[in-house]
Amino acid sequence: MRMSHLFAKTLRQAPAEADTPNHQLMLRAGLAQQLAAGVYSYLPVGWRVMRKIEQIIREEMDRAGGQEIMMPAIQPAELWADSGRLATMADVLVRFQDRRERDFVLGPTHEEVVVDLFKRQVQSYRDMPILVYQIQTKFRDEARPRGGLMRVREFTMKDAYSFDTDWDALDANYQAARAAYTRIFDRCGVPTVPVLADSGAIGGKDSEEFMYLTEVGEDMILLCPGCGYAANEEKADHKKHELPFEEPRALEEVATPGRKTIEQLVEFLGVPPYKTLKAVFYEADGAPVFVAIRGDLEVNEAKLRNALKAPGLALLDDEGVRKHGLVAGSASPVGLTGVRVVADDSALQSPNLVAGANKHDAHYRNVNYGRDWTASVVADISLARAGSPCPRCGTPLETRRGMEMGHVFKLGTVYTERLQASYTDEAGALQPAVMGCYGIGVGRVFAGAIEANHDERGIIWPPGIAPYDVHLTALGLDKPGVRESAEQVYRQLQDAGYAVLFDDREDLSAGVKFNDADLLGMPLRVTVSPRSIESGGAELKHRSGKDAEVVALADVPARAGAVLAALGSRK
Numbered sequence: 001m002r003m004s005h006l007f008a009k010t011l012r013q014a015p016a017e018a019d020t021p022n023h024q025l026m027l028r029a030g031l032a033q034q035l036a037a038g039v040y041s042y043l044p045v046g047w048r049v050m051r052k053i054e055q056i057i058r059e060e061m062d063r064a065g066g067q068e069i070m071m072p073a074i075q076p077a078e079l080w081a082d083s084g085r086l087a088t089m090a091d092v093l094v095r096f097q098d099r100r101e102r103d104f105v106l107g108p109t110h111e112e113v114v115v116d117l118f119k120r121q122v123q124s125y126r127d128m129p130i131l132v133y134q135i136q137t138k139f140r141d142e143a144r145p146r147g148g149l150m151r152v153r154e155f156t157m158k159d160a161y162s163f164d165t166d167w168d169a170l171d172a173n174y175q176a177a178r179a180a181y182t183r184i185f186d187r188c189g190v191p192t193v194p195v196l197a198d199s200g201a202i203g204g205k206d207s208e209e210f211m212y213l214t215e216v217g218e219d220m221i222l223l224c225p226g227c228g229y230a231a232n233e234e235k236a237d238h239k240k241h242e243l244p245f246e247e248p249r250a251l252e253e254v255a256t257p258g259r260k261t262i263e264q265l266v267e268f269l270g271v272p273p274y275k276t277l278k279a280v281f282y283e284a285d286g287a288p289v290f291v292a293i294r295g296d297l298e299v300n301e302a303k304l305r306n307a308l309k310a311p312g313l314a315l316l317d318d319e320g321v322r323k324h325g326l327v328a329g330s331a332s333p334v335g336l337t338g339v340r341v342v343a344d345d346s347a348l349q350s351p352n353l354v355a356g357a358n359k360h361d362a363h364y365r366n367v368n369y370g371r372d373w374t375a376s377v378v379a380d381i382s383l384a385r386a387g388s389p390c391p392r393c394g395t396p397l398e399t400r401r402g403m404e405m406g407h408v409f410k411l412g413t414v415y416t417e418r419l420q421a422s423y424t425d426e427a428g429a430l431q432p433a434v435m436g437c438y439g440i441g442v443g444r445v446f447a448g449a450i451e452a453n454h455d456e457r458g459i460i461w462p463p464g465i466a467p468y469d470v471h472l473t474a475l476g477l478d479k480p481g482v483r484e485s486a487e488q489v490y491r492q493l494q495d496a497g498y499a500v501l502f503d504d505r506e507d508l509s510a511g512v513k514f515n516d517a518d519l520l521g522m523p524l525r526v527t528v529s530p531r532s533i534e535s536g537g538a539e540l541k542h543r544s545g546k547d548a549e550v551v552a553l554a555d556v557p558a559r560a561g562a563v564l565a566a567l568g569s570r571k
């Protein structure tokens with residue numbers, strides 16, 4: 001490819017909206033261009049990277065036993081009504097009506113469609129195991145698209161689905177997909193760690209996310225340095241401070257003038273935070289939800305959503321609290337009627353707590369679960385934080401930020417039961433198939449690869465996904481012999497099978513051209529200039545290396561091949 005004709009421009013400075021290195025470099029290198037919030041065009045160099053990542057995914061999914069298919073983006077809304085997700089994913093579904101006023105969605109994921117396919121293709125246990133995948137465009141109406149390619153509304157995803165006769169067989173498919181993911185991210189130059197994850201709107205039992213740990217990631221991960229436990233904050237468990245047994249004492253009202261927060265209460269009454277009961281207010285489906293949690297803990301909204309099966313759950317502000325007749329700062333589940341109460345399981349084991357009295361400037365001492373109040377839902381809804389004891393070994397957990405590259409789920413029979421996808425087992429009985437699903441955001445791997453492989457000058461593409469093998473720079477094109485020599489090298493490298501980006505632009509300084517070569521980040525740089533010709537040929541240097549070597553023009557392809565092979569590139 002000749003840069004004089006390249007359908008993209010490099011930028012000296014990143015546009016102001018880009019605040020992470022991967023987003024800034026993507027725009028500066030002219031790899032992609034935003035059309036609307038969270039909607040991007042890929043330009044030639046960026047698209048080559050996407051195609052390479054897709055090809056690596058294809059090879060590894062095929063190797064894991066996957067079969068590539070292609071399902072439609074346009075999906076009948078009835079399918080989504082049948083699975084229950086027309087409601088539970090309502091806030092992100094892109095919907096439309098056709099000319100006959102039939103409802104459709106543009107698929108954000110394909111569980112419904114693949115189960116429909118399964119029903120039409122599979123009848124018997126003999127037809128399984130099955131692992132199918134596709135690489136396709138998805139649509140999600142995200143509230144706040146951000147972070148370049150990390151949170152977008154239209155994106156390329158590899159989604160795979162497995163169908164098995166039982167959970168053991170699912171585990172084999174799951175492990176095969178997991179192993180494929182490790183190889184895929186490795187080949188794409190993105191180091192990832194699998195972490196336990198919340199299944200969210202997809203549903204199912206176990207799930208893990210593959211995270212690239214970086215401070216610019218939007219997810220918070222809890223890691224145990226003691227035993228290796230790793231989980232997304234949404235999912236992470238922790239050991240809670242256990243209080244010694246105490247006999248319940250008599251309920252006692254105390255005046256707490258002006259004390260509204262746990263901090264103020266703790267100081268005023270001289271009790272530790274874990275001896276208090278905190279009230280937090282949410283709203284789900286228009287009704288208030290009273291959440292009671294020990295004062296030393298915070299609410300994990302993902303866990304709360306799951307416990308209540310309320311995807312639309314939202315925190316209430318002070319006005320919302322008043323609207324529902326609750327007393328912010330002194331609210332309590334004691335004597336409360338007509339409001340749904342959810343308790344963190346810590347509250348059950350903690351005797352004689354301080355809690356609100358449901359009137360201003362007053363609290364109760366010695367509040368005990370069971371005697372003074374109860375909850376309609378009791379669950380672990382607490383947030384693990386840095387320093388919380390590891391749920392497995394008790395070592396204080398550490399926090400890191402991460403970029404999510406992929407997600408694997410053991411769905412089980414959630415979808416096959418709802419959509420009645422059964423097979424006939426060996427005894428002739430109908431059974432729901434056991435499903436798994438496995439996603440990789442191709443654009444996220446693209447962003448992750450840039451984030452994991454750059455320096456202050458630009459991108460350093462991992463050879464496996466580099467858009468071009470060689471960046472050929474010609475300097476002083478008006479000087480004798482330069483154009484001919486550069487054209488010769490360009491032709492020879494291509495004849496030898498290398499992809500070459502040829503900076504043949506005239507009237508640009510060496511500085512500008514070298515800056516662009518650093519920014520664009522091909523693994524191998526070849527420079528032809530009056531100086532290199534005088535020294536006997538062309539200069540070779542790899543992107544992250546310091547020293548250049550001069551190689552005779554005719555030897556450039558062979559030497560380039562050796563350098564690229566040493567860098568780990570596959571031709």
Ligand SMILES: [Zn+2]
Pocket residue numbers: 224225226227228229390391392393394395
């Ligand atoms: Zn641990």
